[in-house]
Amino acid sequence: MIELKDVSFSYQGRKAVENITFSVQKGEKVVILGINGSGKSTILKIINALLFPQEGTYRYRGEIITPKKMKDREFVRKFRKEVVLLFQNPDTMIFNPTVFDEIAFGLRQLGEKDIKEKVHYWADKLGIFHLLDRSPFELSGGEKQKVCLAALLSLEPEVLLLDEPTANLDPRSTGWLIDFLYQLDITVVTTTHNLGIALELGERGLVLSENHRLIYDGNLSEFLKDREKLLEANLIHIHRHRHDDMEHRHYHIHDDFS
Ligand SMILES: Nc1ncnc2c1ncn2[C@@H]1O[C@H](COP(=O)(O)OP(=O)(O)OP(=O)(O)O)[C@@H](O)[C@H]1O
């Protein structure tokens, strides 16, 4: 369904993604792991056709995604409904006067029917029904994230791209999101640097190194047991302490350093 082949991308000459190849089948749940700046968000933006590979190709359902392809109105309409991205920072997604309008926006754009019913259904499911008349700008970070998620889910996408979706959520909401994603049968690609929840977000892990390359693609629980690979990805680090002329070493798995 999603195929990246030898994809590279730089911002003003600075590398963000280097020679990445992977594909994702329909219905797979994939977790992209990597430290700050490794290129996770950039990969999701490429899959969402907000950025285009400068080298290599991205195919969605076999179609090569290029700026020209994204001018084909019929294709774009279908693509924007099928492939949706929850941004890392919900503030960049919010611009409507009320939460209701925020959730309804995409549905209206796509000329969908039964908008009120859909908005109410998803607001209820995400526990934000009581916020529908509020301005989304004055909500908390977690509430904003839920509004954005409701707006995306109301489109009934085929591919859900989630950029650090639990960063703003409390434990109860995180638990809810994990359970909810688990029972969805659509394709989900989630980024995180939280090793504590990575395994609950998917079985397959794609791991990026500091120099923006893919260093692992496979079973996530195997990866999390591989100390060398975790070190290579800088997802753990070693502390050295000296006590009584003896050097003690231990390493930490960071549950969350966002
Ligand atoms: N708009 C931009 N302009 C210039 N450079 C950028 C821009 N966005 C990202 N970068 C750079 O590209 C690289 C990859 O960034 P990206 O946001 O994809 O990383 P990330 O893995 O999502 O990081 P984080 O965990 O902090 O969200 C970083 O070095 C970053 O500084």
Ligand SMILES: [Mg+2]
């Ligand atoms: Mg990011």
